[in-house]
């Protein structure tokens with residue numbers, strides 16, 4: 001059985017993922033479509049589709065009529081916008097876009113005059129007599145872009161460049177609360193089938209399938225009736241699919257209806273499939289048969305904050321606040337004002353945004369209708385989001401990388417394949433606003449891609465410019481070469497000889513003439529060389545004259561110089577002779593004798609001090625200290641002996657140095673001898689005194705037998721020392737007399 005036969009027999013395929021949220025659709029389908037009033041003003045965004053915005057062709061103060069284009073472009077990717085009613089352009093300025101990013105975008109503010117005066121009506125087009133490209137042009141100029149949410153320019157998809165097997169009409173409308181397509185199909189099924197016929201004429205598919213969820217039986221019935229009425233049952237079939245979210249995703253519905261999977265990077269046309277939303281098909285019918293551009297759309301106003309949820313036909317650019325006001329929404333009850341459905345919509349920060357071509361719902365739920373909004377918790381990596389993703393992405397990874405703004409990783413994890421269905425956010429136990437994060441991340445990825453593309457274009461332009469310059473240079477050189485060749489050929493033809501060859505010959509002859517003078521005459525070249533040589537010689541002679549020494553003899557100073565040198569030598573010899581005389585040094589005998597006398601005096605002073613301190617300390621010291629006076633006496637005696645020895649030595653050296661010492665040094669030995677005698681006498685007296693005191697002390701401390709012998713020994717030594725000192729002093733005195 002062929003694929004087409006399988007489809008006609010009712011076969012359906014399945015896709016992975018998806019969720020089953022509460023539908024909440026019936027509350028807005030009880031009333032027929034209501035036409036909203038013309039508001040006081042409209043805010044019409046210049047760009048309401050995927051692609052570039054058109055060129056604004058009106059200015060502030062212009063009066064415009066209903067249906068008049070406000071922007072223009074010659075590209076199918078740039079869809080124009082039109083004046084939805086008559087009025088005056090107040091200004092063209094930046095307004096927050098009705099988009100999750102709320103980024104400012106150019107919009108036209110039209111103050112409505114309430115006359116709703118339209119441009120002259122156009123006759124309906126006989127589309128069967130028009131080519132695909134002509135119809136594409138009409139559809140594009142009518143401003144038709146995808147009404148299902150994506151906003152892709154419709155005309156771009158309707159070309160006949162490749163064979164199309166299936167034209168699929170997306171009537172699933174799977175998102176909870178939204179019923180705008182449902183009521184459109186119920187009320188305007190004939191128009192929709194006419195629109196499908198226009199598309200079938202353009203792309204000539206083998207089969208057209210309308211995919212609709214089984215929760216819209218009335219709409220499905222209305223379509224089937226219209227198809228039968230127009231006797232198109234063999235070419236157009238209505239296929240009901242089990243309700244599941246997101247059945248309305250393009251790839252998901254294609255897979256369900258045909259079993260074909262559109263792989264990454266492919267577009268459906270490459271698989272022989274074109275899909276259009278049911279609302280878009282209706283807009284195509286209006287553009288071709290009614291000759292009316294896209295000026296309004298059906299929007300579902302629902303949620304318990306509205307006293308009566310319903311679908312209204314509102315002008316593009318109508319402020320949200322005007323719709324809420326006209327249909328008596330109690331904003332104080334609304335927990336949020338959501339643009340779109342609960343799954344793919346986003347919360348508006350205020351109501352000054354305006355209705356766009358892709359706006360299918362304004363949801364104003366009260367608190368008990370939606371989950372309580374709370375701070376998102378951290379991701380617990382439960383994996384629920386991955387389970388329900390219909391595109392088989394890894395939403396938690398996209399969450400990390402969107403937060404980190406890692407564009408490369410977002411591309412690696414196929415962020416741009418995300419259809420923003422919101423199924424992951426719906427099941428996330430941490431209530432992370434995943435789809436909201438992805439939308440913002442997509443804007444960043446697109447901006448990054450645009451930057452890279454611009455850089456690539458700039459690089460290509462630079463390289464092409466360099467190539468062009470190189471080519472132009474080569475061509476210029478070639479032209480110059482060819483022109484020279486032509487001139488040479490022309491001259492040869494005129495004169496009978498090659499001008500280049502003739503010139504070369506002349507040069508050769510001239511050189512030869514310079515090198516070999518004929519008939520002994522000086523050639524022109526050698527004459528010049530001679531002139532240069534003469535000039536150089538003259539210049540050298542002039543320089544020599546400038547630096548010559550004058551002839552006048554200089555005075556002879558040799559005798560004076562010799563005399564001065566002799567004087568200097570004599571003075572130097574004299575200084576050296578004077579410098580060789582013996583100078584008393586620090587080690588001369590006279591100085592040594594002086595030092596010895598000073599040392600002896602210090603020793604005497606110390607001995608005297610020790611002797612003076614001895615009686616005072618004696619009474620306070622312990623028994624073991626009683627030998628101290630004796631020791632001091634001994635020290636004093638030794639010091640005196642040393643002093644005497646030094647004095648003696650100094651006296652012995654004194655006669656040797658006497659001859660060289662000055663007159664003032666002569667009395668020194670006599671003084672030293674005298675001092676030594678005095679010192680010896682003092683030492684003896686001290687020793688004697690110390691001995692007396694020691695004897696007294698010994699008598700008082702008769703119990704200290706062990707120590708009593710020491711003073712006696714010291715007394716003896718002191719007596720000996722005194723005798724020696726006396727003898728030495730006597731000897732010194734004799735020497736001094738000599």
Ligand code: SF4
Pocket residue numbers: 378379380381382383384385386395396399424427428429430431432
């Ligand atoms: S469902 Fe939420 S918590 Fe669970 S893995 Fe996904 S993002 Fe994390």
Ligand code: SF4
Pocket residue numbers: 385388389390391392393394395417418419420421422423424425434435438
């Ligand atoms: S990652 Fe995208 S496609 Fe997947 S469930 Fe989330 S919103 Fe839907």
